[in-house]
Amino acid sequence: MAEPKSSKLSHYDLWCRWKEEGDTEAKKGLIEKYIPLVDYVSSRMAAGLPKNVSKDDLVSNGSMGLIDAIEKFDHLRGLQFETYASWRIRGSIIDGLRQGDWVPRSVRDKAKKMEDAYAVLEQRNLRSATDEEICSYLNITDKEFQQMLQEVAVATVGSLEEPIREEDAETRMSLLVDDKAQSPESKVHETYLKDSLTAGIDKLTPKERTVVSLFYYEDLSLSEIAEVMSLSPSRISQLHSKAILRLRGALGKHKDQLLQK
CATH class of the missing domain: 1.20.140 (Butyryl-CoA Dehydrogenase, subunit A; domain 3)
Structure with a gap:
């Protein structure tokens, strides 16, 4: 089975296609490349949370943060996306926790x-x-x-x-x-x-x-x-x-x- 075209592109090429051409396939490719960040950040935050907080909920909220980061990130400014995205992912997870009133x-x-x-x-x-x-x-x-x-x-x-x-x-x-x-x-x-x-x-x-x-x-x-x-x-x-x-x-x-x- 042929590999999706987006998986063969470099990160920079994906950013250019998404930001400059609005290529939604390129956006999907970026999400696939950086989705491990969501699991990493969720796992770290889960370690300090009560056991009744679902890891799946953290991942779900974190994924929304990743998508938000990809939409707002400026690839031309020379910043490291992983660092920027990690903050957005954490912020999205915390926002979800606060809305759920998880702290008595x-x-x-x-x-x-x-x-x-x-x-x-x-x-x-x-x-x-x-x-x-x-x-x-x-x-x-x-x-x-x-x-x-x-x-x-x-x-x-x-x-x-x-x-x-x-x-x-x-x-x-x-x-x-x-x-x-x-x-x-x-x-x-x-x-x-x-x-x-x-x-x-x-x-x-x-x-x-x-x-x-x-x-x-x-x-x-x-x-x-x-x-x-x-x-x-x-x-x-x-x-x-x-x-x-x-x-x-x-x-x-x-x-x-x-x-x-």
Whole structure:
């Protein structure tokens, strides 16, 4: 049986036929070439989610993200599609999870309390808040604090890919990809957000910073990070949760200013 014509074309040829000629067969060829990305990203995200979350649902939502990425990607800008697509796939999966309300309200409330605690204490003391300070602020024991971290871990997966605003599809991480020309207003948003994220990252502990770097930039799974850092997966999950709560707390206090700009 003869191979489909699209499978014999190079990636660049497929991009040219799809973007410049609107060749739907070329688009199908691109989807076939990059569909393994969906399974890869879905598998990584599934590792940190409750068992009741279906992997098939993640793949389905991720596939929509891949198609969206192929439609919006500019092949002439010299960017790496795999990186761009991975962010779009994650964002689509997270959007599907949020619509499905997969995190119990009680867990969201606990995550918000911890997020606010980090924001208040770190703004007040101008340094990273310790576990003991968080416990004192929330009036809980260290054991209760560790339990809360375990519970909110599922609510912090992919937090950097969540939309900046409820009505906007633009995510914090997607701002790092210049996939199209920006208006002056968008540029202000980008610069402001990057400055806020940088300030937040500076307040992370060394271990938290390492986890964020390995997870979001080196694309390692939490279990792989555990091996690299010689720590247990549960400890890595806690470090990830605390890092994201700190970052969300730092960004939260700037939310009103960001929306006004």
